[in-house]
Amino acid sequence: MILVTGGVGYIGAHICVELLSDGNDVLILDNLCNSSRITVERITVLAGARPSFIEGDVRNRPLLERIFTDYPIDAVVHCAGLKAVGESVREPLRYFETNVSGSVNLCQAMADAGVHTLLFSSSATVYGECVQMPIDESCVLGQPTNPYGHSKLMAENVMGSIARSDPRWSVGLLRYFNPIGAHPSGLLGEAPTTAPNNLLPYLLQVATGQQKELSIFGDDYPTPDGTGVRDYIHVMDLAGGHLKALDYLQRNSGVHTWNLGTGRGYSVLEMVNAFERVSGMNIPLKTTPRRNGDIAQCWADPGKAARELSWCATRNLDEMLRDAWRWQCQNPHGYEVDNLYPNTSEPEDVTMIRLVRSADALFRPNTTRDANKTIT
Template identity: 50%
Template sequence: MAVVLVTGGAGFIGSHTCLALIQAGHRPVVLDDLSHGREAVLGRIGRITGEVPAFVRADVRDEAAVLAAMRAHAVAAVIHFAGRKIVGESALDPLGYYSNNVAGTIAVARAMQQADVTRLVFSSSCAVYGGRQASPVDESAALAPASPYGRSKAMCETLLRDACTADAALSVHALRYFNPVGAHASGLLGEDPFGRPGNLMPCITQVAAGRRAQLAIFGGDYPTRDGTGVRDYVHVMDLAEAHVAALVGGDAAAGFEAYNLGTGQGTSVLELVHAFEHACGRPIARQLMPRRAGDIAEMYADATAAQARLGWRARRGLEEMCADAWRWERDNPRGYEG
């Protein structure tokens, strides 16, 4: 059993990863300032697993607080989620994104150094690629992020790679997510965004639940099979299990490694909508809108490296992603407040 500090563990992917850690026999300690996380997830995790994670309320940029949490709980490894993640928002507040994402990662790395913690799993993103590459995209593709969010993640990867070069004992696995969707099959954990959702799936679920009049689909004239953008949607529990695999995989190897996390298959926006209509049994009202600046036609992962080196692959398909997302929305119409 390892004690694992999970920064941002009260958020969407972080909470599901805490659950997966407990189920794998580890003990997560959540550090979160609750600016984008929900404290209620801790009790929900307890209802599913019988164990409520320890909780430290702190800003991840507060190096002293992070170090104190590591020492107080005898932390052996860190999974670092805490940060901001909305591409469009990052263009409006780039300094806020660099502060949260880059300065937060530096604080975590410095605290690890002082606490003699040498194993880190870092929450990165396919946004580091920027979308210019032909799909499927593998880890050798050039990094050309097109937004402050993507650039902040690329900066974090660079500084962590340099830290590994300076410290031969340090091991960092950077996990580049493609498009996380879904929820835990119990219906107790799911995506509960603050304010207007920045991702597609919660917009779809809110239309199905009557919380939103219609879905805006940006771009219907891309050179794809139905004209809408194609992305690689991956179930949040598959992502959670990937963090456990990264935590225990490659134990003999220090240094920096990056892995794509996706299904390896592209799904169009309309295909996702049709799959969700099948899952919820009702039509999703939608309207085609002009393309948004910066959006690309198609991007999906080559995730074979994660399978070869971590023993991980996405196991849950589109039908399960939609069914679990709908169960969460149906059973929690007010999110964690209900």
């Protein structure tokens, strides 16, 4: 069984679908601070199998001890954490407590339980303002430009240290670049519970009238059009990379690092233009000063993942934006189905099945309906 912390969050949910579809038993631990319990049902519909679910926090050590006692955990995918750059600048202590202390707590519980396979959701922010482009795993670390990046780097250092101290550990550090998109069914996607901090979720809310305009934070960067450049990767490609990395860790001990990106950067204005082309919508823009903690450009050299994991991103920018737009159109209020269909009396799972079919997505009719296993 694989424990996925933060498994009903945006990235974690897509990982769970892939793990379950590949035949793995999955236990999700999530405190629901930026996610919805409804996501568990949607994962079940898409994967044709139900994950076990526990509402809880990785900072709760007694809870973790009970989980590792009561469930046959073989490996952990650690996605739980806070991820907004701007928010981390305003609330650094909250980020260090959650992302660093939570990770230390999890590693201690794993060590006590004799579970030594760990895959960590890290970030390209650990590279800081790297002058080398594209960025490969040999780039110098240690100067992230914001507390979020520092918290990820500190957690990486903790995990690298334990892997080097004990040969039983197999640790994978996956440095994400910029995940966007959604499951092609339209059932899973990014649903911020507060004002979005990332480009695409905010752009989608502008397109649906929930926000007045899209703020461009700085148009004077040393880039071709003056706006920031990022490597955007489809969340389904990212999720697939986790399966490849877990398979690698089953056969190789030590600490291993991989960039998960496409190797291609797009500017903010390129993203806006591409979205307008894909959606047919017009996006009003407003230029504002740069945000603290942002960098000019960042894109990956994913060659190491290709060589060692036989993994590469396959979905292009138009696919990422189409899937994200489908998600937004089908779920304008995120995972709140009652808000989406106020006049329907059908059960949640029936509504979801109808949505999958209406999107011409693959639906597996043998979905299990086992009750959630919970620990209180």
